[in-house]
Amino acid sequence: xxxxxxxxxxxxxxxxxxxxxxxxxxxxxxxxxxxxxxxxxxxxxxxxxxxxxxxxxxxxxxxxxxxxxxxxxxxxxxxxxxxxxxxxxxxxxxxxxxxxxxxxxxxxxxxxxxxxxxxxxxxxxxxxxxxxxxxxxxxxxxxxxxxxxxxxxxxxxxxxxxxxxxxxxxxxxxxxxxxxxxxxxxxxxxxxxxxxxxxxxxxxxxxxxxxxxxxxxxxxxxxxxxxxxxxxxxxxxxxxxxxxxxxxxxxxxxxxxxxxxxxxxxxxxxxxxxxxxxxxxxxxxxxxxxxxxxxxxxxxxxxxxxxxxxxxxxxxxxxxxxxxxxxxxxxxxxxxxxxxxxxxxxxxxxxxxxxxxxxxxxxxxxxxxx
RNA sequence: GGGUUCGUAGCCUAGCCUGGUAGGGCGAUGGUCUCCAAAACCAUCGAUCGUCGGUUCAAAUCCGAUCGGGCCCA
Numbered sequence: 001x002x003x004x005x006x007x008x009x010x011x012x013x014x015x016x017x018x019x020x021x022x023x024x025x026x027x028x029x030x031x032x033x034x035x036x037x038x039x040x041x042x043x044x045x046x047x048x049x050x051x052x053x054x055x056x057x058x059x060x061x062x063x064x065x066x067x068x069x070x071x072x073x074x075x076x077x078x079x080x081x082x083x084x085x086x087x088x089x090x091x092x093x094x095x096x097x098x099x100x101x102x103x104x105x106x107x108x109x110x111x112x113x114x115x116x117x118x119x120x121x122x123x124x125x126x127x128x129x130x131x132x133x134x135x136x137x138x139x140x141x142x143x144x145x146x147x148x149x150x151x152x153x154x155x156x157x158x159x160x161x162x163x164x165x166x167x168x169x170x171x172x173x174x175x176x177x178x179x180x181x182x183x184x185x186x187x188x189x190x191x192x193x194x195x196x197x198x199x200x201x202x203x204x205x206x207x208x209x210x211x212x213x214x215x216x217x218x219x220x221x222x223x224x225x226x227x228x229x230x231x232x233x234x235x236x237x238x239x240x241x242x243x244x245x246x247x248x249x250x251x252x253x254x255x256x257x258x259x260x261x262x263x264x265x266x267x268x269x270x271x272x273x274x275x276x277x278x279x280x281x282x283x284x285x286x287x288x289x290x291x292x293x294x295x296x297x298x299x300x301x302x303x304x305x306x307x308x309x310x311x312x313x314x315x316x317x318x319x320x321x322x323x324x325x326x327x328x329x330x331x332x333x334x335x336x337x338x339x340x341x342x343x344x345x346x347x348x349x350x351x352x353x354x355x356x357x358x359x360x361x362x363x364x365x366x367x368x369x370x
Numbered sequence: 371g372g373g374u375u376c377g378u379a380g381c382c383u384a385g386c387c388u389g390g391u392a393g394g395g396c397g398a399u400g401g402u403c404u405c406c407a408a409a410a411c412c413a414u415c416g417a418u419c420g421u422c423g424g425u426u427c428a429a430a431u432c433c434g435a436u437c438g439g440g441c442c443c444a
Contacts, residue, residue: 122439187440250408283407292405303407334405 079111082132089245119191141358250282285333
């Protein structure tokens with residue numbers, strides 16, 4: 001695969017992603033300065049993930065905001081395919097969703113697609129994906145969502161609620177649509193073919209517009225949803241997309257929950273975090289200290305720096321100093337890694353405590369079938 | 371229901387026709403080198419060849435059954 005090639009699908013991400021090209025390819029909208037300004041004025045906050053382009057693209061986010069200003073409330077929807085334990089990259093859209101919920105005081109649905117991971121991963125059983133769904137739910141709850149306004153959907157558990165909606169959707173999507181959208185072939189099992197209608201279902205679970213913060217790789221599902229929304233008398237879901245979080249071992253792919261090494265899990269101990277970062281994090285440093293002092297490092301490809309930018313250092317001035325110091329060669333890669341390790345462990349310490357408490361709270365978050 | 375094809379280390383795969391206990395690539399691990407990581411270079415680990423049975427002195431290789439995956443037809 002050459003440098004300018006990349007693949008982004010809901011099941012596979014590969015290569016060095018050019019996000020401008022991706023916007024063009026997917027037909028989404030880049031988040032404009034005007035939109036940023038609008039969000040800022042409506043929330044009274046300049047969220048670092050927006051400011052820094054971690055969320056970089058959208059579909060009709062402006063419509064959602066305009067409607068909201070007219071007094072029409074929306075709701076939020078995001079989710080996770082429970083194919084493994086939660087890693088820090090998964091937290092990006094969730095944290096952002098939490099922020100949106102706080103700012104707009106709206107309902108949020110979180111879908112755990114245990115059926116989909118069972119369909120798409122040959123080596124996972126339904127029992128395993130259900131178990132991961134529970135584990136992932138704990139991480140989600142640990143972020144502090146409002147239980148009054150937040151419901152967790154587990155596909156196999158909530159099928160009764162989802163199915164009537166999914167049926168409406170499924171009738172409007174034919175095999176050619178899914179083939180074109182997802183690259184399905186005759187080998188694809190029929191669970192996968194139907195599945196997209198279940199991922200669409202929560203979009204219409206309330207009779208209000210929906211805004212979906214999510215990783216851009218999941219966009220294709222909602223492209224289909226948007227295509228058929230009017231046909232079933234519903235509004236198109238609006239989306240806001242975040243970039244793929246690079247694996248520890250380097251750019252050229254998102255963090256995969258199935259690759260132990262290149263991944264920081266939310267349950268990792270401080271020692272493990274330290275070891276993983278030091279041992280695996282791809283650096284933008286020079287081959288030796290002398291050259292590094294002289295030539296400086298490249299924070300733009302340095303994974304440790306990227307993690308700080310994406311998640312762990314919301315303070316712009318601190319981040320800027322790290323950027324400049326690293327670029328100038330003042331800051332060594334080992335030192336940069338130490339900063340990140342400290343930040344991650346600080347975060348995980350409280351996260352893990354909240355995650356423990358979540359075991360007691362989970363019941364009140366799970367959606368009840370009506 | 372009929373047909374067909376495949377099942378070899380974590381992954382991909384050679385070998386099967388012409389039986390003599392398996393070879394490669396990726397990955398992983400360790401080392402050298404680096405402030406780390408990467409790259410590079412060394413080195414190492416790893417498969418009783420889906421399962422059961424048969425033929426044979428000897429089977430991943432032949433035969434039968436069975437389980438599992440794929441495709442085609444109905």
